Amino acid sequence: MPTYASTADFNLSISEIIEEAFERCGLQDRSGYELKTARRSLNLLLAEWSNRGLNLWTIQKQTAALAADTTSLSGTSLYGSGANAASEIVEITDMVIRDSSNNEYSCSPISRSTYLNYTVKTSGGRPTQFYFEKTINPTLYLYPAADVAYTVVYYAMLRMKDSGVTLIMQRYLFLFYHV
Numbered sequence: 001m002p003t004y005a006s007t008a009d010f011n012l013s014i015s016e017i018i019e020e021a022f023e024r025c026g027l028q029d030r031s032g033y034e035l036k037t038a039r040r041s042l043n044l045l046l047a048e049w050s051n052r053g054l055n056l057w058t059i060q061k062q063t064a065a066l067a068a069d070t071t072s073l074s075g076t077s078l079y080g081s082g083a084n085a086a087s088e089i090v091e092i093t094d095m096v097i098r099d100s101s102n103n104e105y106s107c108s109p110i111s112r113s114t115y116l117n118y119t120v121k122t123s124g125g126r127p128t129q130f131y132f133e134k135t136i137n138p139t140l141y142l143y144p145a146a147d148v149a150y151t152v153v154y155y156a157m158l159r160m161k162d163s164g165v166t167l168i169m170q171r172y173l174f175l176f177y178h179v
Helices: 014-024 032-052 112-117 167-177
Strands: 059-066 072-074 089-098 104-106 129-133 139-143 150-158
Touching: 014 032, 059 089, 089 129, 112 129, 139 150
Parallel strands: none
Antiparallel strands: 059 150, 072 139, 089 104, 089 150, 129 139
16 A cells, blocks of 8 residues: 655745746746746736635735724734734625624625725614725724624635745846846
C-alpha cells in the first residue's frame, strides 16, 4: 500500500512563481525589468480576481467588543490594530451577536436605504440588523443600538494582498539597475 505525505505546506515564493511562468512559456528571464513587469501583472491578476469575488481564502472570522449604547463600529474597534486596518474589509458575509452568557443571536444584513429610513437609530436592545458601509474607511452600523455590552462575531472578506517584492527580487532588481 502506498504512503502519502501528511503535510500540505508547499509554498512558492513570488520569484519562483514568475520563474515557473517564464519556463512554461519557453522563455528565460533576462532582465530585472521582466521580473518587475511580471510582478505588476501578478498584482493586476490578483486585483481582478478580488473584483470578481474569486477570493474565498481571504474570508476570516473576527470579533469586536460592542459597548452599551453603541450604534456603529469603525477603525480599530471594527478590525485590526492600525488606524486604516479596517479598510482591508471588502464585505461582511455573516454576523452574530454574542451576549455575556456566550449565547449567539443572528444578525441580518440590511440595505443603506433601510438603515437610513429608521427614524430613531439610538433605541436600545440587542442588535438584530446591520448595514456595512463599504467606503475607504468602512463602518458597521447596528440596529437597534446595543443595550448592554456584547461581542460582535463576523466573517469578513478581506482585500487580497499584493504579491509584494521578495528579498530575492529586491537583490536582483538592485543588481540589474546598478550594474
